[in-house]
Amino acid sequence: MAEKKKPIIVNVEGEDITAQHEKEKAEGISQVGPPIQQAPPVGNAKGLRIGAVALWVLAIIFEVLTVLVVFGKVNLSFMPQLTQMIIFLVLDLACVVAGAQLWKKANHIDPVSEANSTKFWIWNNMGLIVCALAFVPFIILLLTNKNADKKTKMVGVIVAVIALLIGGLLGYDYNPVSAEDKQEAMAVFGEEDVYWTRFGKCYHTHDDCQSFSQSEQLTKGTVEQAIAANRTKFCSFCAKRDDITNVKTDDEALNEENAQDIQEAEDALEDEVPAAK
Ligand SMILES: [Zn+2]
Numbered sequence: 374m375a376e377k378k379k380p381i382i383v384n385v386e387g388e389d390i391t392a393q394h395e396k397e398k399a400e401g402i403s404q405v406g407p408p409i410q411q412a413p414p415v416g417n418a419k420g421l422r423i424g425a426v427a428l429w430v431l432a433i434i435f436e437v438l439t440v441l442v443v444f445g446k447v448n449l450s451f452m453p454q455l456t457q458m459i460i461f462l463v464l465d466l467a468c469v470v471a472g473a474q475l476w477k478k479a480n481h482i483d484p485v486s487e488a489n490s491t492k493f494w495i496w497n498n499m500g501l502i503v504c505a506l507a508f509v510p511f512i513i514l515l516l517t518n519k520n521a522d523k524k525t526k527m528v529g530v531i532v533a534v535i536a537l538l539i540g541g542l543l544g545y546d547y548n549p550v551s552a553e554d555k556q557e558a559m560a561v562f563g564e565e566d567v568y569w570t571r572f573g574k575c576y577h578t579h580d581d582c583q584s585f586s587q588s589e590q591l592t593k594g595t596v597e598q599a600i601a602a603n604r605t606k607f608c609s610f611c612a613k614r615d616d617i618t619n620v621k622t623d624d625e626a627l628n629e630e631n632a633q634d635i636q637e638a639e640d641a642l643e644d645e646v647p648a649a650k
Contacts, residue, residue, distance in 0.1 A: 409568065409580060412594025415601045418483035421475045425499075427437045428472030432507045435465035440514050443521055443529060455525060459532055462511075466536040473500025473544035480546065482601045487551035500544025508537040548574065550605040554621055555597070558607065561620050562596040569604040575623040576604040578611045 439461040441447035449457050455641060476499055487493045495502065515521060515529045541603030567576040568591045576599035577584070580591055592602070 384539055409591045409593045412592045412598040414599055415482055419478040421479035425472040425476035428468045429503045432465050432468035435461050435512050436507050439511055462532050462536055465507050469540040470543045471502050476500050477546050481550055484486035484552045484555050486548045497546040501541050504544045508533045512600040548605050558596045558620050564595055566593050567596050567599050568593050575606045575608045577608040578615055582611055584610055
């Protein structure tokens with residue numbers, strides 16, 4: 374393996390453009406900024422959706438198996454009934470969560486219109502809905518099953534409720550993007566490069582944006598790739614710098630990325646206004 378001193382920058386075709394980038398930096402075309410890596414291709418929404426649905430079907434199959442175990446219709450005699458129930462519930466949860474991640478990813482590649490807000494919510498939160506379907510029927514059937522013993526009921530309900538909460542939290546889309554948002558952003562940025570950080574929630578047009586810390590690893594790609602990577606909003610610093618007002622900006626994300634500056638501002642404020650209690 375070659376010595377990894379600096380990340381290599383490749384374009385979408387896989388060509389090494391590090392030298393070109395360095396040259397641009399040297400010439401001042403590109404600002405000297407942090408290391409930059411190329412974003413992965415956007416991916417195929419249809420394939421992701423098929424994967425999500427397949428996983429969700431599997432989740433419901435595991436739920437049915439859990440019910441059958443509790444009702445004594447399925448019995449893997451080599452392990453206790455309680456263990457069988459917990460294993461099937463965990464497999465149920467794993468499929469629910471994995472499916473939801475694929476589904477959310479697909480929605481960021483191929484978003485739905487927000488014209489109908491109910492449809493928009495349901496479509497974006499299918500992961501949450503499937504999660505309810507994957508555990509609530511089991512909980513109801515277990516609680517109403519007169520033959521199940523108290524311990525099975527208690528453990529089953531506790532595990533299923535925890536799974537329901539975990540699956541719900543991971544299935545919910547906290548950062549939904551609409552077809553309108555994406556169209557808007559693509560109309561403004563087109564194939565231009567934008568940048569984002571590993572943990573940041575928005576994308577930037579400048580690789581030396583003031584919200585980046587110095588050593589931060591940046592990813593570069595088109596705005597379409599940024600949205601696919603869950604960076605759905607435009608940095609408000611970059612928006613101000615470029616005088617772009619017709620794209621959704623994310624002040625919240627900026628606050629997070631810029632926590633240090635905020636801390637400094639707060640400190641300065643404390644110096645100015647002595648703590649009055
Ligand atoms: Zn920025």
